[in-house]
Amino acid sequence: MIQLHGVTKRYGDAYAVQDVTLTAASEATTLLIGPSGSGKSTLLRLMIGLTRPDTGTVTVADDRLAPSNARALRRRMGYVIQEGGLFPHLTGRANAALMARHLGWSSDRINARIDELTRLVQLDPDRLAQYPTELSGGQRQRVSLMRALMLDPDVLLLDEPLGALDPMIRADLQDDLRDIFRRLGKTVVFVTHDLGEAAFFGDRIVLLRQGRIEQSGTMQTLLSDPASPFVTDFIQAQRAPLEHLHAEE
């Protein structure tokens, strides 16, 4: 579980996040959605301590995040970004195993965990010997997920993990990811700008606008009981293209 309480983050005069209070529940997937610059990625970075809030607190499980414990807490969180952030000088396997090796795990233990994760993310084990540049976008994100899950963290944070993939691969990976989230029962926070993806994953959707929470709840609530015209507009904007097609038929 992650709790944000009254968190504000400014860059110069601009508010990236303004007075946000939010709880990402355990064993549930919380979706952060909103237009560009709405502060969704900043929120994720605040949760893992890559950015420090100007005011307010971030609590992971029962520990308040501070510079002194940030490193220890990060090891209880997995983090996946859009392009994967895999290290180009390491093979897929070495990328996944990096932190475990750093912590001095035995190679047996590492191998066992990698085998387990390879099955979980449904990656061809042969691909692990390849370097990131030799993998397809989808394979890279699967390896990236393995790396995030290596230490079996309580929390999984994903920042538009499927944003750079083409639609077919994306659909495949969406299915797999949802299965994985359900099976693992972790606290998942998932950033996307895609409404369909939010609906697909989200137990709870948090719609952000200019660093503030515009509305949070299930997709159904957002549809049936929008908190403001912005919520309606945001949903409408993503639906519109397909409805146009229907109208022309």
Added chain:
Amino acid sequence: MVQNASLSPRSILLSFLVFLTLSVAPAYGQGTDSTLTLGSKKFTENVILGWMGTHLIRAEGLPATHREELGGSRFLWEALRRGDIDAYPEYTGTLRQELLADVDVAPGALADTLARYGIAMTAPLGFNNTYALGMRADRAAALGVETIADLRDHPDLRLGFTNEFMDRSDGWPSLRRAYDLPQSARGLDHDIAYRGLESGEIDVIDLYSTDAEIEQYDLRVLRDTKDHFPAYEAVFLYRRDLATRAPAAITALKRLAGQIPADTMQRLNARSNIDQTDEATVAADFLNQSLGLNATAETDTRAERLRRYTADHLVLVGLSLGLAILFGVPLGIVAAKRRILGPGVLVVVGVIYTIPALALLAMMVPPLGLGRVPAVTALALYSLLPIVWTTYTGLKGISGPLRESADALGLSAAAKLWRVELPLAGRSILAGIKIAVIINIGAATLGALIGAGGYGQPILTGIRRANLGLILEGTVPAAVLTILALALLEGLERGLLPRSMQS
């Protein structure tokens, strides 16, 4: 990483100790305590005199080595005062005008002044190597010109002087006033002046009174009857403590007093510069003939010389490059990571590089003396720039998402550096090391000027004797060494970097 963290400082310490041991070890050919060391400047006459001193001391049964062709009077003077060398041939004019220029030396008080520096000098060796004017002997005889004053009677004579002589305070302008000469002169290159003299386009040139060319072109040196030019009498300078350490050495050096008249020195210079005879042999032959010595000059074969130069050069390059990497990579890291200190490091390293390599070498001599230690230090400083800068740019070039990924994993700053950032900057750092190798192998040839040996030694001799073969003896192996070193680094790059990081 715990193991790694404790291992890397230890390995750094170890390599540092290795360096210290090697650099403190005496350079090739440098003597141990009981061996006396003579020095000489990088022009032929001084090298011949240096060998004479060496042969004479050896004839007394004392071990002696000769560090020939060192960079300049100031280097030798400093080295003598520090005790890096025990004796070297010098000129009274150089002492008065240059080395003791700040000191008021009364006429006849030179020896007393030197004593204050712990240095003594022998009586003059016999010749005065000063500025002089020369004419073709046949032309001078035809016109009846024997002294500089005689030029006054021949206002049509054409005078061609080196640019240095045109500018010097005791050069042409003051000479013209002193002798009230009617001619005007033009500035020329030294070689062109000789050719002009030979073809008859020029009648009078400036020269040094013991130049080999005097004999070669059959020139007459015009007497300086007004003593306009300061005396540059050759003497041996030696450390006063030789009187207790090795009194026989002083006796040996003193045997040369008054033994070498100017025409003899001209002839010896010509044997070396024009006939290309080795200086050690020229010196030995002279001593055997005039002082009845039985000296022999050991002359190396080309292969032996090449082996010695290569060994010296490899030590210079290897040690200085090792040091440059040892300090350069950490400095590059500091430059990339520390906000205030970082830019300072880059600037300082950049400024060091703007100092010409020769000047940097010269700066090392007063504190560090002659030989390997100052040469390696200067070369290491000189090689820092490419390594520091490429380490810096390599680290700065790592994309933000990659850096954040390392942070998000929970790696400590040190582990992030070691496991992620340095490997990612590896290609850039290796490129810097390659540039440093090329700079270093070239600059190391200057090490010969301060007695560190290497490929610069034959180059210096070759330039001095205008001998292309000798110059090539230094430049070709240096080029081969560069190619081999680059090939080695290329192989290292293939072995060290994963295939995803290779070009």
